[in-house]
Structures are given as structure tokens and as C-alpha cells.
Amino acid sequence: MSKLPITDISNLIPQKSPFVMVNSLEHFSETEVVSTFTITEDNIFVENGQLQEPGLVENMAQTVALHTGYAYFLKGEDAPTGYIGSIKKIAVKKLPSIKETITTKVSILHEIMGVTMVNVTVLNVDQEEIASGEMKTVIADNG
Template sequence: MTENILQEPILDALRITQLIPQKPPFVMVDSLYEYSHLAGKMGFTIPADNILVQNGRFSEPGVIEHMAQSMSLHRGYRGFLAGLEKPETGFIGSIKSVEVLILPKIGTRLTTYVDIQHEIKNVTMVTARTEDENGNIIATSDMRTVTVI
């Protein structure tokens, strides 16, 4: 990752929800650890009452949504730095590849690394890797996100 310009991690749930367009109960990120223009490190501890938890595990759609919201948090912090008053809205435009290796249990601390590969107008091509607190790879993805302008 290029130089982290985040002075200190953002761990406050209210502050996180100010940086993303998603709102409870559909928030799948709870921390921003590192930020650079082209990369970021985000986190999420899976709560038992999360709407994408099934049978005590974070579902595959939950893991994918967490990766997409990690990108959203990156974009939201960039918007904050640029002086935007509210986060831009976006969505997953396409998923080139995704591999979910493990469905993590409730209480697992996820760490996701996003790397922006290319940006063309409002389309961002991004790779993401999600790990648990032991460094086990949970999932990887290569997707395009689209920002609504």
C-alpha cells in the first residue's frame, strides 16, 4: 500500500456511517484502519444480529457486501477529504471474480484490503482481499463499482 495518510484509525460507528451511504441494519463495515488514494484497510466484526448471518455464520452475500462496502468506505473517506458533505451513492456494477473460501462465524473480526486498479469516470475497478484475525484468507474479489453522479 502507498503511504497511509489517515492520522488515526476511525473506529466510531457513527463516524463510519457518515462516510458511507448505507444505513443500519445494512452496514457491513465498522472501521477504517488505513487510507491512501489507491488503497485502504477496513474492518468489520460480525454481530449475531446482522441480517446476513445465517446459522451462526456470515453468509456469502454478506462477505461480498462487506467487500463492496469496504470500497464504499474508501470512496467516502476520499469524498470527506475533498469536502463533500455526504457520501456518494454507488453499487456493484459487475463482479469479474469472487472466491469465498470460508463463511466466518459470528464475532469474527474481518480485515479487508482494497486496491484500486483503474478509475474511469464513475467506474472503479478494484480488487479486495478479506482475512480473519488470524490472517486466514476469507475471500478475494475483483469487481467494478459504479458511483452515481
């Protein structure tokens, strides 16, 4: 098993630059995953010095993808492609600024037949909750 944190996540998620919204895998278990992401000035979702809501939602989704990708990596398989099935109860309390590192924590509620239901919380550097929501992701049928 690889030692955490993992900062080269390029083989764990299907997204490629400039659309990558996670920098590292900090924690992994069957029911949880934690990622970090540092906001850069050249990020496609940055406006007026802050990461906008779509960037936060994409960060949440990519953290879920990181959970799936790492689980497949541990089995010696390539990470599957997936997509957001639904988003519920997204609350953005504060937008993170350039150079700020956010921590995204995902709790897996259910995972069955390629569909994953999760609760997501995004924290700022002070461990203050800045965004949260529920999400359903679906693994694409690659067959």
C-alpha cells in the same frame, strides 16, 4: 486530516443500519483501503452462526464505498451514492463466525469517471485469506 482508524464511518458510506457491513476505516491511500468488520449475531446476513456469502460481498463493496466516501470527506464533500457494476472471480474459502473480526483490503486498479475497478481480499483474525474477488463500482449520477 482525520487520524486513522476511524470507527464512526456513518457519514462516509451511504448504507445505514441494519445494512452496514464495515465498522472501521483502518488504512487509506490513493490506491488502497482497509476496513474491519466484527460479525454480530443480529446481522441480517448471519445464518447458522456464520456470515453468509452475500454479507461478504456486501462487505467488499462497502469497503470500496468507504474509500470513495473518505476521499470525498477529505475534500469537504458529502459521500456519493454508488452501486456494484460487476463482480468477477469471487472466491469464498471460509465463512466468518459470530464475534469474529474480518479485515478487508482493497487495491484500486483503475478509477476513471466514477467507475472504480478493484481487487479485494478478506482476511480472518489469523490473517488467513477467507474470500477474494474483483469488483467494479459505479458512482450514481446525483445530478
